[in-house]
Amino acid sequence: MFVIIGIVVVFGSIVVGYTMHHGNLMILLQVNEFIIIGGAAIGRC
Numbered sequence: 001m002f003v004i005i006g007i008v009v010v011f012g013s014i015v016v017g018y019t020m021h022h023g024n025l026m027i028l029l030q031v032n033e034f035i036i037i038g039g040a041a042i043g044r045c
Contacts, residue, residue, distance in 0.1 A: 018028065 014028070015025065019025065
């Protein structure tokens with residue numbers, strides 16, 4: 001339960017902080033990077 005809350009807080013902080021500096025959120029949505037980082041995280045388990 002705490003892991004899910006932690007993940008939501010981290011992603012929320014990234015989105016809010018980035019938009020506070022007038023960043024374009026579409027730059028953060030890189031599917032290839034999610035696949036690479038997610039695969040590495042799953043492979044580490």
